[in-house]
Amino acid sequence: MELWYTEEHTENVRFSIKIKKQLYSANSPYQKIDVFDSEEFGRFFTLDGLMMVTEKDEFIYHDMIVHVPMAAKPDTKKVLVIGGGDGGTVRELTRYSSIEEIHMVEIDKMVVDVCREFLPQTALKLDDPRVSLYFEDGLKFVRSRQNEYDLIIVDSTDPFGPGEGLFTKEFYGNCFKALSEEGILVNQHESPYYQSYANAMKRAHKRIKEYFPNCRVYQAHIPTYPSGHWLFGFASKKVDPILDLDAEKWNSLGIETKYYNTELHKGSFALPNYVKEMIEYE
Numbered sequence: 425m426e427l428w429y430t431e432e433h434t435e436n437v438r439f440s441i442k443i444k445k446q447l448y449s450a451n452s453p454y455q456k457i458d459v460f461d462s463e464e465f466g467r468f469f470t471l472d473g474l475m476m477v478t479e480k481d482e483f484i485y486h487d488m489i490v491h492v493p494m495a496a497k498p499d500t501k502k503v504l505v506i507g508g509g510d511g512g513t514v515r516e517l518t519r520y521s522s523i524e525e526i527h528m529v530e531i532d533k534m535v536v537d538v539c540r541e542f543l544p545q546t547a548l549k550l551d552d553p554r555v556s557l558y559f560e561d562g563l564k565f566v567r568s569r570q571n572e573y574d575l576i577i578v579d580s581t582d583p584f585g586p587g588e589g590l591f592t593k594e595f596y597g598n599c600f601k602a603l604s605e606e607g608i609l610v611n612q613h614e615s616p617y618y619q620s621y622a623n624a625m626k627r628a629h630k631r632i633k634e635y636f637p638n639c640r641v642y643q644a645h646i647p648t649y650p651s652g653h654w655l656f657g658f659a660s661k662k663v664d665p666i667l668d669l670d671a672e673k674w675n676s677l678g679i680e681t682k683y684y685n686t687e688l689h690k691g692s693f694a695l696p697n698y699v700k701e702m703i704e705y706e
C-alpha cells in the first residue's frame with residue numbers, strides 16, 4: 425500500500441510526498457510533531473501538519489537565512505536565533521569563526537530532542553561551545569534585552585499557534601531595542617503567492633518598517649514550502665544588504681555553500697513586480 429504525506433496549502437491546493445515510513449509522532453505541550461522518511465526528500469519533519477525541514481531542500485532555507493546577513497555584516501559577533509529548533513540555522517552560523525556567541529531561544533524542547541534523534545544533519549552543531557539554548561517563548565525573551573545582539577534571526581513557524589507573537593509590533597520593537605547600533609533582523613517572511621501567506625507577509629513587513637529605517641525583502645525557491653516561492657525580511661538600523669555587501673571578503677572566508685553565493689545575494693533582492701507592489705502598498 426502506498427503512503428502519502430499531504431499538506432493543505434490553501435483550501436483548494438494540496439501538496440503530497442510519497443513516504444516510505446512514519447518515524448515519529450507525538451504531541452508536545454505546544455504542537456504535534458511528526459517525522460517521516462521519503463524517497464524524494466529524505467527525512468522531513470512537520471509541526472501541526474506543516475512542513476518545517478526536509479533533508480533534501482533545507483540547505484536553501486538555512487543558507488539564505490544565515491549567509492545573507494552574515495555577508496552584509498561579517499564582523500557579527502553575537503547572534504540570537506528565535507525558534508530554529510531543528511538546528512539548521514545554528515549549524516550555518518557556527519561556520520563563522522568570527523561569531524563568539526549564539527543564543528537560541530526555542531519554545532518547544534521536544535522539537536530539539538526529536539531533531540537531535542531523527543535529523544542529525546541539521547541538529548549536529550547545537551552542542552558547539554558558543555551555543556546557549558534557552559527553552560522559552562522568544563516574545564518574552566527579547567523583552568528584557570537591550571543593545572546586545574549584532575544579528576537576530578527569527579526562524580519561526582507561521583503566525584498562528586506558538587509563533588503568533590513573533591509577528592507582532594511589540595516583538596519587532598523589542599528586537600529593535602535588543603540589537604546593537606549596526607544590528608540586523610532577519611526573519612522568515614512567508615510566501616507572497618497564496619493570499620493567506622501574502623497577508624501575513626504584508627502585515628509583518630509593515631510592522632517591521634515602523635521601527636527599522638532599512639527594510640528589505642529577499643527571496644528563494646524552496647520546493648517544499650507553499651508555492652515554492654519564499655521570502656525573507658532583512659531589517660537594519662544602518663546596514664544596507666547590497667551596498668554593504670563585501671563580496672571579496674565573504675568569498676575569502678572559504679565557506680562552501682550549495683545555494684548561496686554573492687551574485688545570488690544581490691539578485692535575491694530583485695523582486696517580481698507583484699511582490700514589490702505588495703510591500704510598497706502603503
Ligand code: SAM
Pocket residue numbers: 471475476477485506507508509510529530531532535560561562563579580581585586587588589590612
Ligand atoms: N524552517 C521552518 C519554516 O519556516 O517552516 C521553521 C523551522 S523551526 C523548527 C520553527 C520553530 O519555531 C519551531 O520549532 C517552534 O517550536 C519555534 N517557535 C514557535 N513559536 C515560538 C516562540 N514564540 N518562541 C520560540 N520559538 C518558537
